[in-house]
Structures are given as structure tokens and as C-alpha cells.
Amino acid sequence: MRKLSLRVEAEVKWRDQPVQGVRNWENPFLPSGYAYLFQFVGHDLVNTTAPYSSVTRNDALSANARRSAMRLETLYGDGPTATRFAYESSDRYDGERVRLRLGRIQRDDRTIDAGCPFRDIARAPRDETGVIRQRELTEPLIADPRNDAHAILSQLTSVFALLHNGIVNGLEAAEPAGRRTPAHAYALFAKARSSSARAYRSVVRNDLLRRLLDPAIYRAYESGFLLDAAAVAEPGWKAPLEFSQGAIRFGHAMVRDEYRINDGAMNDLIENLVKTSLADPQNMPLNESWVVQWSHFFEMDGGRKPNLSKRIGPHYSSGLTSERIFPAIDDTRRFGLAYRDLLSSAFSGLWSLRSLIEEIRTRRPEFVRASRLLDDHLWRQSELADWLRERRAFGGLDADDITAISRDPPLSFYVQWEAMREADGLRLGPVGSIIVAETVFAALATPIDEQGRDGAIAIEPNDVGNAYQASFERLSQVQTMPDLISFVRDVCGLSHSVPAFA
Amino acid sequence: MALDRLRFSNIERFGKLVKSWSTGKNYLEDGNTYEVPGDIDEFRRQNAEAQTGAHIPDWAKKVRFVSCESDTIVIRIPPKAFIEDSEERLTAPGASYPLPEAYKQAFGGQDPVIAKEKMLDFHAARIGDYTSTFCM
Numbered sequence: 001m002r003k004l005s006l007r008v009e010a011e012v013k014w015r016d017q018p019v020q021g022v023r024n025w026e027n028p029f030l031p032s033g034y035a036y037l038f039q040f041v042g043h044d045l046v047n048t049t050a051p052y053s054s055v056t057r058n059d060a061l062s063a064n065a066r067r068s069a070m071r072l073e074t075l076y077g078d079g080p081t082a083t084r085f086a087y088e089s090s091d092r093y094d095g096e097r098v099r100l101r102l103g104r105i106q107r108d109d110r111t112i113d114a115g116c117p118f119r120d121i122a123r124a125p126r127d128e129t130g131v132i133r134q135r136e137l138t139e140p141l142i143a144d145p146r147n148d149a150h151a152i153l154s155q156l157t158s159v160f161a162l163l164h165n166g167i168v169n170g171l172e173a174a175e176p177a178g179r180r181t182p183a184h185a186y187a188l189f190a191k192a193r194s195s196s197a198r199a200y201r202s203v204v205r206n207d208l209l210r211r212l213l214d215p216a217i218y219r220a221y222e223s224g225f226l227l228d229a230a231a232v233a234e235p236g237w238k239a240p241l242e243f244s245q246g247a248i249r250f251g252h253a254m255v256r257d258e259y260r261i262n263d264g265a266m267n268d269l270i271e272n273l274v275k276t277s278l279a280d281p282q283n284m285p286l287n288e289s290w291v292v293q294w295s296h297f298f299e300m301d302g303g304r305k306p307n308l309s310k311r312i313g314p315h316y317s318s319g320l321t322s323e324r325i326f327p328a329i330d331d332t333r334r335f336g337l338a339y340r341d342l343l344s345s346a347f348s349g350l351w352s353l354r355s356l357i358e359e360i361r362t363r364r365p366e367f368v369r370a371s372r373l374l375d376d377h378l379w380r381q382s383e384l385a386d387w388l389r390e391r392r393a394f395g396g397l398d399a400d401d402i403t404a405i406s407r408d409p410p411l412s413f414y415v416q417w418e419a420m421r422e423a424d425g426l427r428l429g430p431v432g433s434i435i436v437a438e439t440v441f442a443a444l445a446t447p448i449d450e451q452g453r454d455g456a457i458a459i460e461p462n463d464v465g466n467a468y469q470a471s472f473e474r475l476s477q478v479q480t481m482p483d484l485i486s487f488v489r490d491v492c493g494l495s496h497s498v499p500a501f502a
Numbered sequence: 503m504a505l506d507r508l509r510f511s512n513i514e515r516f517g518k519l520v521k522s523w524s525t526g527k528n529y530l531e532d533g534n535t536y537e538v539p540g541d542i543d544e545f546r547r548q549n550a551e552a553q554t555g556a557h558i559p560d561w562a563k564k565v566r567f568v569s570c571e572s573d574t575i576v577i578r579i580p581p582k583a584f585i586e587d588s589e590e591r592l593t594a595p596g597a598s599y600p601l602p603e604a605y606k607q608a609f610g611g612q613d614p615v616i617a618k619e620k621m622l623d624f625h626a627a628r629i630g631d632y633t634s635t636f637c638m
Binding site for chain 1 (some may be wrong): 503504506509510511512515532543544546547550551553555556557558560591594595596597598600603610611612613615
């Protein structure tokens with residue numbers, strides 16, 4: 001795996017772009033925000049205490065502890081009673097909480113004033129040493145601390161928190177002023193959560209997956225097909241390892257080395273990766289230069305060209321090879337994310353690629369027939385071997401290595417390689433598409449809330465204050481990430497926010 | 503479109519690679535042999551092996567190594583387009599100065615705050631520094 005991780009350091013020779021003003025390695029059809037939305041979705045599907053690359057196969061730490069999928073558990077945790085620290089305190093409901101907690105940003109000169117908006121996740125200082133160090137905000141007050149893995153992701157998390165809080169604003173506006181009972185708090189929270197989750201699911205189904213998947217495979221799953229529908233019907237369905245330790249890793253290949261964060265700030269990937277409470281507590285909360293203006297990450301109305309994802313292929317941005325962020329984890333002294341992804345994929349007991357293809361063939365033969373890489377094992381092996389030989393100086397793969405890898409490639413690597421070969425890096429190839437679709441569409445088929453499928457907890461027009469009526473009509477029509485961001489901007493009064501919200 | 507730049511995620515390791523080329527001693531202590539590369543492909547390969555985290559832009563087709571004697575002053579004149587690109591970035595509203603992480607770590611971990619009106623002076627100082635300093 002060490003040698004293969006060096007082989008994928010050789011940059012991919014992409015074909016020329018059909019779109020002017022776009023770099024060769026950029027994907028003109030996939031703004032960068034979708035890479036991070038996919039990471040957020042990954043956290044909503046899979047929650048392991050420790051990464052596979054650092055534990056043994058049967059270690060309890062590597063089990064997926066996510067109990068319900070695609071219900072924004074990554075945002076809400078176990079709700080305001082059990083995950084209390086993630087919720088804003090309130091006197092209105094006898095101590096019960098309904099809003100997710102957010103934190104003020106700071107100015108670029110490291111000062112904080114009353115005009116600094118609540119656009120960061122909430123963060124707190126540690127006090128276990130007995131001395132509270134106010135300037136070191138080491139503790140992210142969010143249900144899933146992985147969502148503070150870097151600044152762009154924590155900013156995206158704050159968008160979903162704002163979505164929930166904005167819905168609460170609209171619901172509270174229809175209620176009488178003054179104190180309310182805890183029962184009101186529970187009902188209001190449940191409605192806001194259910195509506196947020198529905199909007200989120202709609203974006204994932206109609207926008208994210210449509211962009212990432214092979215069109216024919218997307219159409220099949222979108223119309224209700226699942227390879228293993230019986231598994232979804234069983235209680236306790238969880239994302240398969242082929243997703244969590246294999247296919248999901250393609251997201252890392254979409255990460256750029258540099259991002260335009262807002263109109264005034266262009267920042268490096270490495271800076272992004274250390275802008276967390278864990279790595280950079282003395283510089284928290286996020287300052288203005290790290291507050292994301294979402295029109296730089298999604299195609300919003302203004303026509304601004306957003307940051308574009310890298311085309312998907314077997315190559316990661318240099319920032320993901322940082323020794324400080326991804327230090328060596330074994331005796332090979334190899335650091336970086338590519339090596340970790342290969343280890344996770346190769347040694348976590350996944351189905352082999354060949355077995356996976358044969359299983360797909362028995363259930364949906366036309367998917368296999370549509371791609372010679374799937375249909376013809378010998379041809380695929382020969383194509384893989386040719387590619388591995390091309391830049392042999394990188395990693396020094398010998399003939400035995402090339403034979404072994406081409407016969408049984410680590411799934412994470414194959415999904416990236418296949419996207420490069422079958423889709424020019426613009427979306428996933430067939431195997432990647434099927435694994436992602438099988439997992440995410442299955443999760444989308446699970447009940448959205450405790451009351452039943454499709455959300456029995458619905459918001460009726462009378463539930464919403466007059467000032468919010470027009471905005472809430474758009475909530476049920478949210479289909480894309482720009483729709484969701486526009487709703488949040490309006491319902492949270494962020495149209496004139498500084499730094500700009502969208 | 504802003505210029506794509508040569509950059510290193512592990513700048514210390516690149517520094518060790520340069521020291522290895524200069525002295526013939528392997529500062530990376532990884533069992534590999536590093537000699538001054540003959541072309542850009544070899545430069546890419548050695549950077550991968552040395553784990554410098556190099557991003558070598560597509561526009562770079564050649565690499566030139568300047569070895570100098572201790573009695574010769576070498577001043578590297580940067581390309582005009584790069585200086586102008588940097589000036590444009592640094593004078594944009596809200597621009598921050600992209601200093602390598604190692605500087606921040608050496609000075610207590612605080613993000614450096616460089617006032618907007620001092621940004622181009624600092625830029626000039628950096629250029630003066632790296633074009634004139636020999637290995638310090």
C-alpha cells in the first residue's frame with residue numbers, strides 16, 4: 001500500500017476541458033460545496049469511534065455507531081435533552097431547549113464586538129487543568145465533533161444549524177408571547193427537526209446524488225430500485241463497509257489545494273484543515289477570512305463562478321499529504337491521507353472488486369454489461385496494470401505488485417481510478433455509483449422521524465408567523481443546495497450579513 | 503484566473519531535500535538516495551519519495567537548479583506575472599498573507615495579523631529575504 005500511495009502522487013493527465021476558463025483538473029459541473037456536503041452526509045451515515053486504519057478488524061472502536069441514517073443525527077445528536085451542550089439555553093420553555101447553539105465569529109484583527117454575527121459553530125474553553133484559558137477554545141459544542149474537522153465543514157454545519165433555528169423562528173412567531181411549557185418545546189423542536197431533515201434529504205436526492213452518480217444508475221435508484229431491498233427493511237440497517245471504508249473515500253480526491261472563501265479571502269487547504277478547535281484553539285472562533293460566502297461554493301443566483309471540485313481520479317491534493325495533519329501511523333513512516341485510505345480499504349474485510357461485480361451481475365446484469373471494465377475481468381486487469389506501469393518511477397511498483405493490485409485493487413483506489421477512466425473524473429463510474437447509490441438511497445428509504453415515513457410531523461400554514469409565510473412556502477420546495485441556502489438567508493435575516501452569507 | 507503556484511505541504515521536508523542535494527547527506531533519513539534531479543519528472547518523483555507534499559503546477563515543464571559557489575551572490579528574479587498576481591491578491595479586500603505554517607508554529611501558534619497598509623511592505627520584505635538569504 002505504501003508503494004501504491006506513492007504511485008498516486010503522480011498527477012493525473014486529464015483530457016482538455018470543454019469549458020473555457022476552467023483548469024484542466026477542475027470539474028466544471030461540480031462546485032466544491034458538494035464535496036463537503038458529501039462529507040457531512042458521510043458523517044450522518046457512519047460514526048466510528050476510531051478510523052479503520054488505526055484499529056484492528058474486530059475492534060469495537062471501529063463499529064458504526066450511527067443508529068439512524070439521513071435524519072441529521074450528525075447535527076442533532078440525541079436531541080436537546082441528551083445532547084444538551086449542543087443547544088442554546090432558553091428561559092422560555094422552563095429550561096428546555098429548542099435551538100442549536102452557534103457562536104460569534106471574530107474580526108480579522110482578533111477582536112470581537114457586538115456586531116460580529118453568530119456564524120461559527122459554538123466553541124468553549126477547556127477547564128480540566130483547573131485553569132480556564134479563555135483564548136483557547138478547544139471544545140466544539142456540536143453533537144458530532146468530526147464536523148469540526150476543518151473550517152469549511154464547520155461552516156457547513158452552521159448552515160444546517162441556521163436552517164433549524166430559522167424554522168424555529170418561524171414557528172415561534174405564530175405562538176403567543178411569554179413562557180411556554182416543556183411540551184411546547186418538544187413539539188416545536190420535533191417539527192423543526194423533521195422539516196430540516198426533509199429539506200436535507202431532498203437536497204441529497206435531487207442535487208447531490210444527481211451530480212455524483214452515473215446518470216443511468218441514478219435513474220434506476222431514483223425510481224425505487226435497490227440491489228438489496230430486504231436489508232433496508234430490517235431494523236438497525238447500517239451503511240455497508242464497502243461504502244464507509246471504500247467508495248466514500250472518493251470525496252478526498254475532489255479536495256482542492258486552495259479556496260476562495262469569501263469575496264475578501266483566498267485560503268490554502270492546509271490552513272483550512274487546521275482551522276479547528278482541536279488544532280488551532282488559540283485562534284478560535286473563526287475570523288472573517290474564514291466565514292464562508294456560499295456563492296463561492298454553490299451556484300447561487302448571482303452568476304459568480306464558484307470554487308470547482310477537482311475531477312475525481314487516483315490523486316489527492318498536496319495539502320492532504322501534510323505530515324502535521326496526517327502523520328505516519330505505522331512502521332512504513334508513510335504519512336498523508338492517501339495511504340490511510342488505502343489501508344482502510346485493503347484491510348477492513350471488504351468484498352473483493354471481482355466478487356462485488358459478480359453480485360451486481362446476478363441482480364442487475366445490464367449495469368455490468370454497460371461497462372467493459374466490469375464485464376471483462378481480464379481486460380480490466382490489463383488496463384489497470386498498464387496504468388500502474390505508466391509512472392512506475394513513482395513508488396517503484398514491481399511486476400508482482402502490479403499483478404496483485406490489478407487483480408484485487410483496494411476498493412477506494414478502484415472507485416477513483418474508475419471515475420477517471422469511465423467518466424473523465426466528472427462523476428463516479430459504475431461501481432462507485434452503485435455503492436454510493438445503494439447506501440444513500442437505502443438510508444433515504446428509512447423513516448424520517450419517529451412518527452413514520454415522509455414525516456408525519458408536518459408544518460401547517462397556521463404553525464408559522466405571518467412574516468415567515470412566504471419563506472416557508474419555499475421550504476417544502478427545496479431541492480438543491482442553493483435553494484436551501486437561499487431559504488436560510490431569508491428566514492435568518494442574513495441578506496445583509498457581513499461577511500456576506502451567499 | 504489566479505496563478506497556480508508551486509507549494510509544499512511539508513515545507514520542512516522540502517528544506518531537508520534541498521539540504522540533501524546540497525551536501526550529499528540524506529537529511530530525510532529515509533533510506534533513499536537523493537541527487538539533484540535532471541528533469542521535472544525526476545523532481546516530481548523525488549518530491550513524492552521525500553514526502554514533501556509538493557504541488558507542482560501543470561504549467562511547469564522544466565526545472566532549473568542553480569548551484570552557486572560561496573564567493574558568488576545569486577539573486578533569483580521572480581517572474582513579473584507572479585509579482586503582479588501577488589500584489590493583486592494582497593491588495594484585495596480582506597486579503598490575508600499566506601505565510602507557511604512553520605512561521606506560525608515558531609511564534610507561539612497565533613495567526614499573524616498583518617495590517618492591510620503594511621501588506622505590500624511585508625511582501626517586499628519577504629521577496630528581499632528569500633532572494634538574498636543563503637540558507638538561514
